[in-house]
Amino acid sequence: MLIRTLRTALIALCLPALAHADEPDLDNGRDINGTCAACHGENGQGGKQGEYPRIAGQSAKFIEFTLKSFRARERINLPMFPYTQDRELPDEDIRDIAAYLAAIELPTKPPKFKDSDDALTRLTAMQKVMIIPRVEGDIAAGKAIFEERCTTCHGDDGRGKRIVPMLTGQYTNYLMRQMQSFQAGERPHDEETPGEGVLKGLKEAELQNMLAYITTLQNTEDK
Numbered sequence: 480m481l482i483r484t485l486r487t488a489l490i491a492l493c494l495p496a497l498a499h500a501d502e503p504d505l506d507n508g509r510d511i512n513g514t515c516a517a518c519h520g521e522n523g524q525g526g527k528q529g530e531y532p533r534i535a536g537q538s539a540k541f542i543e544f545t546l547k548s549f550r551a552r553e554r555i556n557l558p559m560f561p562y563t564q565d566r567e568l569p570d571e572d573i574r575d576i577a578a579y580l581a582a583i584e585l586p587t588k589p590p591k592f593k594d595s596d597d598a599l600t601r602l603t604a605m606q607k608v609m610i611i612p613r614v615e616g617d618i619a620a621g622k623a624i625f626e627e628r629c630t631t632c633h634g635d636d637g638r639g640k641r642i643v644p645m646l647t648g649q650y651t652n653y654l655m656r657q658m659q660s661f662q663a664g665e666r667p668h669d670e671e672t673p674g675e676g677v678l679k680g681l682k683e684a685e686l687q688n689m690l691a692y693i694t695t696l697q698n699t700e701d702k
């Protein structure tokens with residue numbers, strides 16, 4: 480009897496902990512982000528014109544999946560590999576940092592500055608804004624290919640979902656580099672055989688046209 484009461488009490492004590500075991504810990508996510516910030520920026524906004532991609536606002540599923548594929552070397556990322564090793568980044572930490580980054584909403588409009596704001600304040604604030612400059616290219620031709628080959632997964636608005644990443648709002652240079660690495664079979668995309676996927680055979684000008692179209696999908700003042 481006593482033992483049963485004790486057991487019940489113990490189970491009751493453990494229940495709250497169990498109920499929260501799967502909930503991401505956003506404070507832990509913020510701590511981990513200190514490491515990521517060195518390259519991706521404090522708000523996951525990326526930097527160096529896309530050498531470091533934006534990671535804020537990607538879905539938690541994509542971030543988790545990506546960190547695990549870096550860790551397993553299915554997707555090769557030399558600068559990040561040491562940070563993704565199990566000792567550095569166990570599964571719970573991956574869950575927490577993914578939830579933390581996914582919840583960051585970068586502004587889609589430039590802020591209104593005060594006259595007293597100095598150049599550095601302005602620059603720092605502008606780097607967080609999710610607006611990628613328009614790029615050269617045939618927008619109509621890019622739209623046609625994108626709608627034919629890409630929107631089934633990346634969405635009409637290019638924002639992706641679950642493990643399909645957002646393209647809209649991502650640095651153009653970064654996207655070009657990724658597409659070329661898909662074509663070269665260096666990074667897995669949608670295909671079984673490396674390099675044999677949906678981007679196969681597209682010329683650089685066609686990739687450029689799609690990028691030009693993607694920059695038109697961002698939020699604009701009137702949205």
Ligand code: HEC
Pocket residue numbers: 511512514515516517518519530531532533534537541542545546555556558559562576644656
């Ligand atoms: C030493 C610099 C560095 C650090 C630190 C770093 N990253 Fe990265 N990260 C990169 C680079 C470079 C790339 C782009 C690799 C490529 O071109 O494929 C990248 C790519 C990514 C991507 C893929 C984004 C996409 O859209 O494909 C994710 C997600 C990511 N990093 C998350 C993180 C997280 C989370 C942390 C902290 C735990 C972190 N990174 C720390 C350099 C870094």
Ligand code: HEC
Pocket residue numbers: 532545554624625628629630631632633642643644645646649654655657658667668669677678689
């Ligand atoms: C069958 C679904 C599917 C289709 C169709 C598809 N994609 Fe993807 N795409 C994905 C997935 C999944 C990923 C993430 C792959 C990974 O990291 O392993 C991805 C990643 C990307 C990335 C890298 C983005 C980043 O942040 O790392 C680019 C660029 C891209 N796709 C462009 C395209 C373009 C352009 C097309 C059309 C020509 C296209 N995709 C069609 C599923 C798809």
